[in-house]
Structure formats: C-alpha cells, structure tokens
Amino acid sequence: MTVVVVGDALIDELRDDHGVREFVGGAALNVAVGLSRLGIPATLIAMLGDDEPASRVRRYLDDYGVSLIATPSLFGTARAVSTRTGRGEPSYVFNEAAQRRRIRFGEAERAAMSTADFVVVSCVALDDDEQTAELADAIAESGARLALDPNPRSGMMHDRAQFVRGFEALAAGAALVKVGEDDADLLYGDRLDVLRARLIDLGAKSVLATEGAAGATLEAGEVVVTRPISNLPGRIVDTMGAGDAAFAATVAALVAGAPADDEAWEAVLQTAMDAAAATCRFEGALLRTPSALSGMDLDLLGT
Secondary structure (H helix, E strand, O other): OOEEEEEOOEEEEEEEOOEEEEEEEOHHHHHHHHHHHOOOOEEEEEEEOOOHHHHHHHHHHHHOOOEEEEEEOOOOOEEEEEEOOOOOOOEEEEOHHHHOOOOOOOHHHHHHHHOOOEEEEEOOOOOOHHHHHHHHHHHHHHOOEEEEEOOOOOOOOOOHHHHHHHHHHHHOOOOEEEEEHHHHHHHHOOOHHHHHHHHHHHOOOOEEEEOHHHOEEEEEOOEEEEEOOOOOOOOOOOOOOHHHHHHHHHHHHHOOOOOOOHHHHHHHHHHHHHHHHHHOOOOOOOOOOHHHHOOOOHHHOOO
C-alpha cells in the first residue's frame, strides 16, 4: 500500500517570547512524514526553490523515508512566519513563494499517482482554476482514492468563492475530507457541523471534522462517531501539528479499506485523537504516537 501526498512543503518560522525557531513543515509534508512514521510508504509532490531552505526540506524527508517529486519554484522555498505573544492566537505571514504556490503535474507526478492506493491533497491553491483542473485530471487518471484537506489560509488565499468552488469539486468524489472549525468559518462563515453535513450531501464518503479542544467527529454515511481530545500524560506544548497528525492517522487507517461498522470507525477516530494529543506534547508538527511518551521525563517534554 502506497500513498502520494500533494501540497505544501515549507519552513515554519516560530517567533515568541522565547525567541525564533525554525522547523521543516507544511501541512502536506507533515502528513507525508506522519504516514511514513506510521508504516505507510509515502511520496510527496510539492514546490521547492533552489536554495538552502530547500536543502533542509530534502534532508528532512530523506531522514523519514519520504520520496520527493519537486516542482521548481522561481520564488524560492515557501516560508510561514508565526508570531505568538502571550496567550493570544498566533498571527501568520507567508512569503511570496507561499502566496504564489503552483504544482506541476507532469509525467513523473502522474506516474507516481497511478501506482498509489490513496492520493492525499492538503494546502493546494484551490482558488487557481487551472491548478485545480490539472489536479482533478491527475487524480481521475490515477484511479486512486482521494483524501482531501483544503487547509485554507487567509494569508495565501486570493479568492474565497473560487477556493470554495475548487474545494467542493474535489470533495464531491473524495473518500475522506478533513475540515476544521476554522475552515468552516473562513470559507463559509458557518458552523462546522453544517459544513460536515454539506460535504456528505455533496458526495464525500467520509468527513473528519476537528474541533480543537472539543475533539473531533467522523461521519461516514449513516455512521457518526465523536471522540474528545485524548487525555495523555504531559503538558500540551504546541498544537500546530495536531490536525495534520489526526488526518495522517485517519488516512493510514483507511488505506486498508473503509471500516465496516460504528465500532471500527470509533477505533479509527480514537487512533487519530491519540496521535493528535501525543503530537501536541512536543514542539513542532512531527507526528507522534502515545508510545513516544513511554519512559520519558514528562516534565522535560517540549524543552
């Protein structure tokens, strides 16, 4: 079983009261690495510049066994600067490369997708009609099941209505769509449960709806299961990678086939919530599982 992930790879620059730190990141990259850590061979299709940050991204992917098919970027490697002060919500600024993202779907990309069991899409410029059409064509040609996380970001999105059209066109045929409460608000100005129902009506086979501290819900046809945030030892250090971890864990569970009943779906969601909670016990967005906490000095986590 193999998975191809399509989307962003970038440098996350975190600025807070403790200084400035940089991490290799990007939602799609986080999912690809997470899948690899869960034992699912993954290939990442993403845009990279010809610069030092790109070298860091390539080494990071090599370290975690993720293959890379890179679209060259004329604007360098994408960067997201997150500023966190006090207890307020972080603010994000994206460089020109991130704002002008574009992925090419040539022979190598289509060949990789044609051999995949799942194509996972996260943080693609769905407000670019040409990009969305090329992506949809490559997915249809591959015959693979689709898992989709729109991951809209106000600092990268140029046309909200156009983004919604591109998102819904892909979601209608997806095996799994992941959305969060921020996505529902940014794209629709509505509640997450309303968006979840809309996606099922559009034809999505299953929807993972994440609600931050309130947990998450998985809906698949007549099945609706909800789980709270997993209660794991240690303090919450960084929530940045929680959604990507939950998405990766859910995709990993679905790679072998859709769960047969409520109990199986509950097990999938519990695994996703466990991965999200464990990931939050460390700084950065690298997927962790509860086993990562075993035998560790919990007072030192994230330091």
